[in-house]
Amino acid sequence: MIQQVCEVQSCQEVAEKIFRLRFYSEEISNSVKPGQFVNILASENGVGPLLRRPFSVSRIVDNSLDILFHAVGVGTTILSRKRKGDNIDVLGPLGNSFKIDGDYETAIIVAGGIGVAPFPFLSTELIKKGKTIYTLLGFRSSNFKYSSYLKNTQIATDDGSEGFKGNVIQLLEKFFENNKGIKSAKIFACGPTVMLKSLAKHACEKNICCEISLEGQMACGVGICQGCPVEKNNVDMDYALVCKDGPIFLADQIKL
Amino acid sequence: MIQQVCEVQSCQEVAEKIFRLRFYSEEISNSVKPGQFVNILASENGVGPLLRRPFSVSRIVDNSLDILFHAVGVGTTILSRKRKGDNIDVLGPLGNSFKIDGDYETAIIVAGGIGVAPFPFLSTELIKKGKTIYTLLGFRSSNFKYSSYLKNTQIATDDGSEGFKGNVIQLLEKFFENNKGIKSAKIFACGPTVMLKSLAKHACEKNICCEISLEGQMACGVGICQGCPVEKNNVDMDYALVCKDGPIFLADQIKL
Amino acid sequence: MKSDVITSFKIREVEFKNRVFVASGTFGYGNEINELVDINQLGGIFTKSLSLKPRKGNPPQRIVETASGMLNTIGLANIGVHSFVKEKLPDLKNYKTHIITNIAASSKEEFCEVVKILENYSGIAGYEINVSCPNVKEGGINFGTNSKMTAEIVSKLRKLTERPLIIKLTPNTTHISEIARAIEDSGADAVSVINTLIGMAIDIKTRKPKLSTVTGGLSGPAIKPVALAKVYEVAKAVKIPIFGIGGISNTNDAIEFLLAGATAIQVGTMNFVDPNISVNIVNGFKRYAVENGISDIGELVGALNADVKYSVLQSWL
Amino acid sequence: MKSDVITSFKIREVEFKNRVFVASGTFGYGNEINELVDINQLGGIFTKSLSLKPRKGNPPQRIVETASGMLNTIGLANIGVHSFVKEKLPDLKNYKTHIITNIAASSKEEFCEVVKILENYSGIAGYEINVSCPNVKEGGINFGTNSKMTAEIVSKLRKLTERPLIIKLTPNTTHISEIARAIEDSGADAVSVINTLIGMAIDIKTRKPKLSTVTGGLSGPAIKPVALAKVYEVAKAVKIPIFGIGGISNTNDAIEFLLAGATAIQVGTMNFVDPNISVNIVNGFKRYAVENGISDIGELVGALNADVKYSVLQSWL
């Protein structure tokens, strides 16, 4: 975990209001694992939002990192305007990571919207481990679609503008119907809470191990403020911290 | 007085940290008088300083206005990064103006540092009225010098890097020595308070009418907050408002 | 925007056409910037605090910008009630909005005298009493921090007028709800919540306070969370209408105040930043109502969906 | 930076090497982010509030960003004093900085018990008592708003320890100086000023409070002017040292607090934004001293050049 001022190498709009920003950091790119995130200061000289903004690491290219983000508010809008040569203050890598090892054969990636962000990086690592990958992505509409650097991709859109018309969980159900032969699978997922909730139920019924990446309001991102609790599914109902114990959790470990 | 979102037409660094920004406004350019100012919002979507920033109108070019400013803090730094096509929210024209009419023959302009800002505009109007103009400018050093669109210019620099070595008041004394013949003169001045103070004393001794443009912290810029008082030189010692009763005052009217 | 949404509300006999007002001290006496703002669109205008005699106000520097806020020490500079009724009021009557005169004083008697004078004039919809003033006769203690002193003022003024009597509370007190209850019991028609927070800034070069009076009043977006909590606290304590004030800079902020329990809102500092914010909020309310199928903006007042378990207001850590 | 500037100061027998600390709840228990920050550079570390038993804290959502600030409702989530001394304290002893344990409790007795336990361990430089907690036994009234209750806690704790006893005051009170005087008289060694302001934010879509507990504590640059005024007020009321806290984000801010009367400062919220801000201020102090020919940073404490005429703190309008 380091704090570093990093040079932006590019920032492009890759889908409607979806931006891919690449910055250089030898240290972070060499130590980061899939599922981890970075906490970026979107302000300069006190101009901009107070708190850092967390983003999953989306891809590693040589000694640089890509983040993929949806410009939804003040911070992401400021970041979307960064250009080659600008500097950003980055804290990372943060949090835990997806557990890639294990004796499953097939990785099923399920992502809703900008939840696709961490999966290009994860896919690269899964491939190295020789896993078979299926990637199911859901978007509101095709103009928000981002599906680069992923394997065996199937798309669902709410409005049917591309691929399956419906949500990604319905697509997953269809996928299971069509692929009854799949055994020893593991699901990796990221997306809106409603999606994760429904996914967790499916995974539990099918008895498939399911790791999910959570979002949530954060202040420090490094485990010192206790600001990002998520309720555990244990008897004590105590809390885990998304930034430190997560952002990756087993779907049945926590109360969504 | 109107509030208008105006398009920036250019923004250039014309001396070290001194920027000239031109924006389009038919309405303001057609109604503004020399000495008046505009109040500009340097923030966008709440990102940036809260309050507007006041700037003298420096020049009118067709239907556009120039402001000339020193990038000293957050607001001016944000403005210095504006580019052709960007929008700025402008309130103006505000305040009173220099009194150009009158039966003086010679206008002596005295400016310290960025206090030069209002004088290109004033000079144009003085010329229209057939006044003879002498312009005395003081800067810390030649790299901060701005002397465009002015008439009969003499420069003083604190470090002697250009022109007279010393301050602009010393330059003015020298000017009076060399120009004993000048009669019926009027001084127009703008600059740091110490300079104006010393100038006011000189003008009083020489019995020359002297108008000065004041700066000061402002909130509204339009006379509704009472935030910008300057003490009057009358028996009641009550206050005038820089934004509404000023920014132009007779030097002997107010307590500097 | 034309719509069938009900925007009006009443205090006593006075009907206000909508719930958006401009706050005292941030809009002059009402008509100074009508070149910039169509004041006929507003629910009403709270004037700069008027005192019995004109006040020249505090020496400069009166203003400091702070993070998302500003400090001021205007010192109640105003033309005095006599000049107001002569020079300002006649023109203000020409507008289709309500004028509420805000009153400041350094003694109970002065408050009464000013109201007595204003009672002789038409065109005034009501009075807002600024009790965030030092009581000069009683050691300079701030009226607004003492429920007994505040209640006494209200009782005295109540006898003098049938016009709406709105008391403007200071947040610089431990239990604002106590003060609110005291004034409700004494016959006030409404409360305004909040006035500015006491704050300070120092120039480290000169080692002097930036404001001429050392401390001053903090306002602007920075204080919005505090103002909202105070409105919520007062709303749970009293039944009279609340004017919510503090850092409101857009329609969403204003709706937060309604949900917390404000009957109407006042825009203060942000008038300096964008003189049209209040008019924008008038339209924003209507748009929000149409989009959310609300027929009367009043439905939003106090409509907060809060867990009663947390009814004691805390700064949990 | 090497320099001959004196940066240290003492409270009781404890010498702190400089005047820059990190505030309770904003730096964990002290060593969690030592990968990011060289904590040996700090004057000291105030731990997250410790309670007798572990506390799991409040439900999510615990945090909201606001204009130049944030609201939190952590709910004093902490591992409890027993786990602290077992799991955290041994490692903390390895650092060349002072650990001050901050303590929260819901009764006088609980405060005493926690101190009694900590008295058995070395490696603790002092105690900071968080009195911004509801007194569960007396109707949930906040200890820190009541000078009698606060003074009682101090008197009891004073009998238990020779270590520096620092009382952390809440700003949510009318007269913070009264509370400060009461605790000075009861034997406290220092005060910390301020804890968070009560604030609130509402989600207008769901019409629910954004924080799970409705209200929470406001911190960050937004509150700096308020904090500075409170420090100034307390400095005029008591002689014991003051730890100035509230929105400090750089050396200039920190110097303002010293000038207003703080003996030392604590950095809170800004640790989340830039974990190295406190270390930067340590160096910034030295640089400022060298540039201004100051031989001891202590010369700045209370060196404000303020007009005595304005000795009553007002939110002038």
Ligand SMILES: Cc1cc2nc3c(=O)[nH]c(=O)nc-3n(C[C@H](O)[C@H](O)[C@H](O)COP(=O)(O)OP(=O)(O)OC[C@H]3O[C@@H](n4cnc5c(N)ncnc54)[C@H](O)[C@@H]3O)c2cc1C
């Ligand atoms: C571990 C983690 C990883 C994340 N990875 C990504 C990523 O790879 N790509 C991406 O686009 N986003 C990601 N997010 C969400 C991202 O951090 C937020 O979208 C961002 O902080 C919004 O900042 P803003 O200033 O633009 O929006 P704001 O102006 O702060 O808010 C705009 C809107 O976004 C909502 N919002 C704010 N913060 C969050 C948040 N943390 N989560 C969800 N909604 C929020 C607000 O409630 C509001 O409605 C991640 C969040 C976490 C916690």
Ligand SMILES: Cc1cc2nc3c(=O)[nH]c(=O)nc-3n(C[C@H](O)[C@H](O)[C@H](O)COP(=O)(O)OP(=O)(O)OC[C@H]3O[C@@H](n4cnc5c(N)ncnc54)[C@H](O)[C@@H]3O)c2cc1C
């Ligand atoms: C009527 C009027 C006309 C002006 N015309 C011009 C002009 O033509 N060109 C120009 O460059 N400047 C002009 N100024 C000053 C200009 O408004 C300030 O420089 C500007 O507001 C600074 O904003 P900032 O956000 O960059 O600085 P900040 O970050 O706010 O402050 C940076 C530094 O500048 C100082 N400062 C802030 N505001 C002012 C102010 N109003 N006057 C003096 N110092 C200030 C601060 O104390 C601080 O030291 C004028 C001011 C007034 C009142």
Ligand SMILES: Cc1cc2nc3c(=O)[nH]c(=O)nc-3n(C[C@H](O)[C@H](O)[C@H](O)COP(=O)(O)O)c2cc1C
């Ligand atoms: C410059 C200024 C002057 C003010 N003058 C008065 C006043 O005369 N009387 C009064 O009751 N409130 C006065 N106020 C307080 C405002 O009416 C309002 O209560 C406060 O600023 C909080 O709202 P805001 O954050 O929207 O500004 C003044 C505020 C400012 C900023």
Ligand SMILES: Cc1cc2nc3c(=O)[nH]c(=O)nc-3n(C[C@H](O)[C@H](O)[C@H](O)COP(=O)(O)O)c2cc1C
């Ligand atoms: C997330 C968070 C947690 C906090 N927890 C505590 C705490 O446990 N005990 C305490 O005394 N103060 C706590 N505080 C208050 C800070 O120590 C500090 O007094 C306050 O935040 C003001 O300083 P700042 O503006 O620099 O943050 C907490 C503050 C924050 C933001």
Ligand code: FES
């Ligand atoms: S964001 Fe601070 S502990 Fe997780």
Ligand code: FES
């Ligand atoms: S700046 Fe508001 S009255 Fe002059």
